Amino acid sequence: MHNLADTNAPMRLPSDQDASGRNLDHHELALLSKAIRSGTLTSTKGNFVRTLQSRFAATLGVEHAYACASGTAAIHCALAALDPEPGDEIVTSPITDMGALAPILYQGAIPVFADVDVASCNLTAQSIRRCLSGRTKAIIVTHLFGNPCDMTPILELAAERGIPVIEDCAQAFLASDRGRFVGTMGRIGCFSLQQGKHITTGEGGLAVTSDPALARRIELFINKAWGYGDPDPDHYFLALNYRMSELQGAVAVAQLEKLDFAVRRRIVLAEKLTRLLADVPGIEAPQVRADSCHVFWKYCIRVNKSVLPDGVTQVAARLKERGISAAPRYIQKPAFRCAVFAQQRTFGHSRYPFTLARPEALDYGAERFPGTFAALDGIIVIPWNDRYTDVHVDYIGACIREAALRLRSCA
Secondary structure, three states: OHHHHHOOOOOOOOOOOOHHHOOOOHHHHHHHHHHHHHOOOEOOOOOHHHHHHHHHHHHHOOOEEEEEOOHHHHHHHHHHHHOOOOOOEEEEOOOOOHHHOHHHHHOOOEEEEOOEOOOOOOEOHHHHHOOOOOOEEEEEEEOHHHOOOOHHHHHHHHHHHOOOEEEEOOOOOOOEEOOEEOOOOOOEEEEEOEOOOOOOOEOOEEEEEOOHHHHHHHHHHHEOOEOOOOOOOOEOOOOOEOOOEHHHHHHHHHHHOOHHHHHHHHHHHHHHHHHHOOOOOOEEOOOOOOOEEOOOOEEEEEEOOOOOOOHHHHHHHHHHHOOOOOEEOOOOOOHHHOHHHHOOOOOOOOOOOHHHOOHHHHOOOHHHOHHHHHHHHOEEEEEOOOOOOHHHHHHHHHHHHHHHHHHHHHO
């Protein structure tokens, strides 16, 4: 294996940003052709989006699934279904995409950031508890990289306080915790079909729930709150057009048939890399709880700085030289350091809804987030793909080993 990293030319790895790493083929083309030939491209009249919704609900074992324009839209639908009052608080993670945070502000609510566990980069019941107040309307947990949060204590805390949980499963299709699929444990689960996810329509999202009242609100919010099929329909409340087109629906139906294979393949390959890295000094593989299933949207390694000082930057740089698009830190700063939050840049010069917030909710002092900063400072995110072969994984493992050993020898 070691010689793989010593070749002059870097190996070209399949990428989920193009055809090399995406399982898009004649199945998607056939359904796309059928959709186009039908001439019906809106989901209000067609059948592909409805088919996707029913099949995805069946896959997870939930009562309702609704397709929408993006993962961001799915989060927005979930929040709108809960209908927070302006100034209500949503506890969430500082290590997440802005698409999971902007909807909170658009609904007039205040994101309150909880610290994360260093090893998993996920929220914990303990960190959430410290952020709860009388104004907490909901908790959003993010199953980062496909690694499920420890949901039992989180759900117990939420039930104790009567607070609904939204699960952000954008990176976690078919991940599970104690035998339950993520997205089915909280009140609402949200998924993304963006280009780099386990399955894709380029952009797209899904929101799932088994609560009929929330399901009704989600469906309405996707459709400008217009009551399609009602005896006397109206626009019942303020809402957007977040519909998925039949073209996306056709692709998604074909992609959904490939989801189980894609997830199983990612897990098998990740387990192989974990074995390859077991004796590499200073490199720690992802920690997976015995009662959970990690589905590896990405493969996230942790660098032990006591063994490899400056290892995050230097190992990532070496991997990039070898053609592996390693991302040190994942995101360069916690979300609350972005201008949207740090400078309260929202609607014109109004700073709304931050003007409604308690001062404590806007306390972004570094001392409140030791886990967040330690987590980001120690990780390198490796791209992962179900189109990888054993040879690709051997190469990645050899390159990580070579980079770590070279750095240690220079220390």
